[in-house]
Amino acid sequence: MQTVSSFQSKGGKLYLVPTPIGNLDDMTMRAIKVLKTVDLIAAEDTRHTQMLLNHFGIETKSISLHEHNKAQRVPQLLEKLQAGTVMAQCSDAGMPSISDPGKELVAAAVKAGIPVIPLPGANAGLTALIASGLAPQPFYFYGFLDRKHQQQLTELNQLKNHPETLIFYEAPHRLKKTLQSMVEVFGSDRPAVLARELTKRYEEFSRGSLGELLEHVSQQAPRGEFVILVAGNDHPEKAAAETSGTPREQIEKEIVNGLSTNEAIKVVAKRLGIKRQVLYQQYHQF
Structure with missing residues (x-):
C-alpha cells in the first residue's frame, strides 16, 4: 500500500492541469496560478499550449510529451521530478490522459512515490x-x-x-x-x-x-x-438472451449478427473471460 500527501510532501510534484475545450474563459484561476508557478510544463503540443500561455501571460517553459515521444520523454521527466522539479502536465484540450497523452507519466510518477495533484476542469x-x-x-x-x-x-x-x-x-x-x-x-x-x-x-x-x-x-x-x-x-431480457447458451451458440449468434468467425470468437472470449486462442481451438474441434 502506498500513501502520498499531495501538498505537504517536499520535492518534485506533478500537477495535472485541464485546459479549455474551446472557450478560453473556462480556464480556472487555479489552473492559471499553477501554470505560472511550476518549474516546467509538459504539453501535448508546445505550439498549441504556447498560445494558451501567451493569452494568460504565463512565461513558464514548456516541453513536449506526446504519443510519438513518450518512450524517451517519460524517463527524462521522471528524472526531473525525482530531482525536485515541480511540473504541470496538460493536453491540447480538456483533461490530461482522457483520450489524450499523459497516462504514462502519471503511472511513472505514482510508481516512484511522487505526488500527483489533479485539478478539476473542462471535459x-x-x-x-x-x-x-x-x-x-x-x-x-x-x-x-x-x-x-x-x-x-x-x-x-x-x-x-x-x-x-x-x-x-x-x-x-x-x-x-x-x-x-x-x-x-x-x-x-x-x-x-x-x-x-x-x-x-x-x-x-x-x-x-x-x-x-x-x-x-x-x-x-x-x-x-x-x-x-x-x-x-x-x-x-434481450441482452440476457444474447449472452445465454454455450460458447458455440454465442459465437454463432454473433456470426448471424454480422461478425466474421474470428471476430465473433474474440467477442465471446472477452465476454466469458476465456483466452481467445483456447476458445478458437474449442470452437473448431466441436
Missing part, C-alpha cells in the same frame, strides 16, 4: 452528457473507437448490451462511418445525441435516433470535434 464528455437529455448516470465513457470498421464492430458488439449511457469521441471526417457502425450494431432506433463544437460559438446539439443522426450527417460535411452519446440498452 468534453461530461459537458455533453449533462445537456444531452439522456440519463446522466450511470454512464460509460469509451472515448475514440478503433478506426477500422471491423474493429469498430467488435468494440460496439461488446458495448451493445450496456444499460449505461455511452460516451464516444469522434473526428468530423470519421463521423459518418462511425455512425454507420453504430446503426449496424445498436440498431437505427437507439436514441442518441451529437454534441458539436462544445463551448464555442457554433456549439450545437443534434438529438434523435441513430438512424436520424446518420441521415442528418450524410446530408452535410461535418465540421468540428464531436461527442457521440448513445442511450443504454433498455431491453435487459
Whole structure:
C-alpha cells in the first residue's frame, strides 16, 4: 500500500492541469496560478499550449510529451521530478490522459512515490452528457473507437448490451462511418445525441435516433470535434438472451449478427473471460 500527501510532501510534484475545450474563459484561476508557478510544463503540443500561455501571460517553459515521444520523454521527466522539479502536465484540450497523452507519466510518477495533484476542469464528455437529455448516470465513457470498421464492430458488439449511457469521441471526417457502425450494431432506433463544437460559438446539439443522426450527417460535411452519446440498452431480457447458451451458440449468434468467425470468437472470449486462442481451438474441434 502506498500513501502520498499531495501538498505537504517536499520535492518534485506533478500537477495535472485541464485546459479549455474551446472557450478560453473556462480556464480556472487555479489552473492559471499553477501554470505560472511550476518549474516546467509538459504539453501535448508546445505550439498549441504556447498560445494558451501567451493569452494568460504565463512565461513558464514548456516541453513536449506526446504519443510519438513518450518512450524517451517519460524517463527524462521522471528524472526531473525525482530531482525536485515541480511540473504541470496538460493536453491540447480538456483533461490530461482522457483520450489524450499523459497516462504514462502519471503511472511513472505514482510508481516512484511522487505526488500527483489533479485539478478539476473542462471535459468534453461530461459537458455533453449533462445537456444531452439522456440519463446522466450511470454512464460509460469509451472515448475514440478503433478506426477500422471491423474493429469498430467488435468494440460496439461488446458495448451493445450496456444499460449505461455511452460516451464516444469522434473526428468530423470519421463521423459518418462511425455512425454507420453504430446503426449496424445498436440498431437505427437507439436514441442518441451529437454534441458539436462544445463551448464555442457554433456549439450545437443534434438529438434523435441513430438512424436520424446518420441521415442528418450524410446530408452535410461535418465540421468540428464531436461527442457521440448513445442511450443504454433498455431491453435487459434481450441482452440476457444474447449472452445465454454455450460458447458455440454465442459465437454463432454473433456470426448471424454480422461478425466474421474470428471476430465473433474474440467477442465471446472477452465476454466469458476465456483466452481467445483456447476458445478458437474449442470452437473448431466441436
